[in-house]
Amino acid sequence: TTEELFKLYEFFFFGLTLVDITPAQGEISVGESRFFLCEVIGGAKEIDWFAPTGEKIELGRLDVSVIRNDETSSTLTIYNAKVDNAGTYKCVASSGDREAEATVNLKIYQKITFTNVPSPQEFTEGDNAIIVCDVISSPPPTVLWKYKGAKIQFEKDVRFRTLNNNHLQIRGIRKTDGGVYTCEGRIKARGEVDFRSIKVVVNVLPTIRIRQVETNGTADMGFSTLLACDADGFPEPMVTWAWNNVPLESGEKYNFNEDGSEMTILEVTKLDEGDYTCIAKNKAGESEQELSLKVFVKPKITYLESQTTTEMDEQVTLTCEATGDPTPTITWSFGTRVFTEGEQNPDGDVLVRSDARVSSLTLKYAQYTDAGEYLCTARNAIGEMAQPVYLEVRYAPKILGSITVYTWEGNPANISCEVLAHPSNVSITWLRDGVQLPNANISNIKIYNTPSASYLEVNPESQSDFGNYNCTASNEIGTESKEFIVIPADVPSAPSITQVQPYSSTAQVLFEEPESTGGVPVLKYRAEWRAVGRGKWVQRVYEVQDGLSSVTVAGLKPETDYEVKMSAINGKGEGDGSQSVVFKTEHVREPSPPILEGTLQPKGNSLKVKWTKQDDGGSPITHYLVKYKAVNSDWKPEIRLPNVSEYVMLIGLEWDTEYDVFVVAENQQGKSKPGTLTFRTSSEPAATTDSMEDGTGLNTGVIVGILILVCVLLLLIVDATCCFLNKCGILMCICGKPGQGTKGKDIETGKAAFVQDVSKEPIVEVRTEEEATANHDAEGHPEPNETTPLTEPEQVTETATAVVDLPLSVPTNSDTVTHTTDLSQSSPVSESTTLTSSITAPPSDSPNPIHTTPPNSSTPKSHTKPSSSSPPSSDPANVTLLVDLGDSPEPQTEVPPVVPSEEPVPVPPPSPFSADQSAAINSKITENELESPESHATLNPISPQGIVPGTGAEPNALTQTNATESKA
Helix, strand or coil: CCCHHHHHHHHHCCCCCCEEECCCEHHHHHHCCEEEEEEECCCEEEEEEEECCEEEECCCCCEEEEEEECCCCCEEEECCCCCHHHHEEEEEEEECEEEEEEEEEEEEEECCCCEECCEEEEEEEECCCCEECCEEEECCCEEEECCCCCCCCCCCCCCCCECCCCCEEEECCCCCCEEEEEEEEEEECCCCEEEEEEEEEEEEEEEEEECEEEEEEEEEECCCCEEEECCCCCCCCCEEEECCCCCCCCCCCCCCCCCCCCEEECCCCCCCEEEEEEEEEEEEEEEEEEEEEEEEEEEEEEEEEEEECCCCCEEEEEEEEEECCCCCCEEEECCCECCEEECCCCCCEEEEEEEEEEEEEEEECCCCCEEEEEEEECCCCCCEEEEEEEEEEEEEEEEECCCCCEECCCCCEEEEEEEEEEECEEEEEEEECCCCECCCCCCCCCEEEEEEEEEECCCCHHHHHHHEEEEEEEECCCCCEEEEEEEECCCCCEEEEEEEEEECCEEEEEEEEECCCCCCCHHHHEEEEEEECCCEEEHHHHEECCCCEEEEEEECCCCCCCEEEEEEEECEECCCCCCEEEECCCCCCCCCEEEEECCCCCCCCCEEEEEECCCHHHCCCCEEEEEEECCCCCCCCEEECCCCCCEEEECCCCCCCEEEEEEEEECCCCEECCEEEEEECCCCCCCHHHHCCCCCCCCCCHHHHHHHHHHHHHHHHHHHHHHHHHCHHHHHHHHCCHHHHHHHHHHHHCCCCCCCCCCCEECCCCCCCCCCCECCCCCECCCCCCCCCCCCCCCCCCCCCCCCCCCHHHHHHHHCCCCCCCCCCCCCCCEEEEEEEEEECCCCCCCCCCCCHHHHHHHCCCCCCCCCCCCCCCCHHCCCCCCCCCHHHCCCCCCCCCCCCCCCCCCCCCCCCCHHHHHHHHCCCCCCCCCCCCCCEEECCCCCCEEEEECCCCCCEEEEECCCCCCC
């Protein structure tokens, strides 16, 4: 350049020093570093640098460094340049009196720099937010604002504007204004641009929503109460609770859920009542709402005191106090009587007054009947509480008991003087005609005393013993007397026969009680009947039971006219008989249907079906037919049972199934209508633990049974050894008894059996209507009893297992039954509906009677010679099987007749009655009384499925013993 050429000229022509700075100029940004090299041509003694201010730059500075490289150069270094470092720097070279210099112009500019751009910046919703972005540069930058990457259009939303300091203002900032904002700086001259992203968070002040402003709780009942408030805001607020400005914390009394919005107050009491504060707090601030807890209290009786008064005192008051919220109402009750507010009757004897939590019950002129337990009951909407209080009334004795007593001469009667008194220490005396009883002149009167009564026993010996007797009772309160009258009793009047319902062999007699009982209860009724105009009266006495209404007379002949009359009997004696009523029995017909009664057995799928025999239609019942089925299924095979059968067991039935059972009675005239029974078996029980275990194991019961069986077998082996070797032991004692062989023979002789191969068929058990019993002494003699004949000893024989055709007039109804008579049926239910009876007529002579041996006398000991009056019954025409297997699907084996045992008949001992007693008894026995056979039969045939034995006999065997026994 021209300047360089000038310097060269000076250097060559004038000999001056030449100075040059490299680079010749510089431009850097603030913070950058730059060095400049000053070179001197020809060398120089000193080379110095001068700052733009003209000051010499000294060696050792850190920000501006000067280093002498060699004799011809020096370096100026500027570190971390600042704006103040800009200007013209000068390098001066001197050598003696000569010097030269060179200059360099340094320019320093500011890049775009963000000095204060915090992120995130948080604001509260609704505030005037200012988003800070401080940026500097040289020249000053132009600042632009963007939201979510798009330039903000200030003209479209006046809430946004840029301040003079380039900050962004948002007036009334909203939750939706939150997000990422961009602050961007630009320098047009240099094309420089830079930006910063700012996250703006808008916090929302919490808002609280109370679920229930007022909550109700119940105190002192262990209940808990829940208070809840839902808080919204950003960020999610934290909820806390306070009560009376005291913060509440989780513990034994209070529980909180995870976010604290629900508080549970445990075991609420009345003290927990009040206002609770729900507080929600976040960065935006806090909010609070109040909700109240109202605690209700169940009533509680706080005061109640028993009282004591004397009968007919002016008044006594019972007081009851109770607390509770709401305030309880108090009521009084005495037994079933409830007292209301105010006076309870026109006389004003009982008065109830209530005031707030107090109620009083006032009784004026209390009587002994007012004594006892009174109940105070406090009630409100929460519940109630009742507590008893006792009123004690002291009163003079009150004498109770019937005034009139009926009796007769020679019959003691008790006069009851029952006393009520308080205090109960009462003195009781008896008087007659002013004379205290008993005394030395009276021997037929006795007195028995108890704490609450005195009983005077009078045994009238003459008419003078009837009349008035006085009972006087005293205690510390007072005295009371009462007159009792002993009146002679009379026999009852005659009952009135209202209707007779005849059947073929029985008749039901309905009657009304006597109009007069004679002053004492009727104990028995006597019914007498006979064929019209002929024969002696047959009579039967019936014991009175509850609900007396009718009796049944039996042993009648079909299509025969009879007359019947009745009389009543009390302790005094027997009254007059009623007028005779004539009736005619019906013709011979089929039996009436039996009455069935079912009892479900404990196992649950077994049933005992028992039947009560009804009218036999004038012809003996030959057998019963039983059949059953599950509902909506086919009938099982019909079972034929003997006429002495009384029940049948059905086992192995299906669980939880409804069954129908029919039982039909059949005689020679035909079959009755079926007696029906419907029942349902139990649900199948759950399997036991043992049954659920491995099948190879044995349960405890099986193990115990095996052990017992082993022990029994060991004992039998030892006993048998002792019997054969030492002639001792139980077997020796049994085998050594006389008559034992005869007993075994009896068993074999009295048994008829048959065997049939019917697979898996259950067994039938039947029982007679009246199981005969007999008593024997140690020698085998029968004990006389109320049924022992008083004339000739009874001849007892054993017969074959057979059904013998009986005459049409033989009675078959039992003497005692418990069913109610329904006149709409074809026959009476039984001979007596509400009575028990005893026959007093002699046995009638009937052909072909069935002689019955009592069950316990089948093998009596021999003490008399064998009787020859009972030849074996071996006529096959008179022997039939008890079970007719003709209805069975399988063929049956015919049973041969069995010859009865020739067991000797025991001779009864002499009559225990004297001749006069026997004559008196026999005089009361009439010749037309019917025999009441008693029999016992055990049937164990193979039968259709579901029929189970009722006895312990072996299956597939038929055993029966028929016998008869006369009753006196």
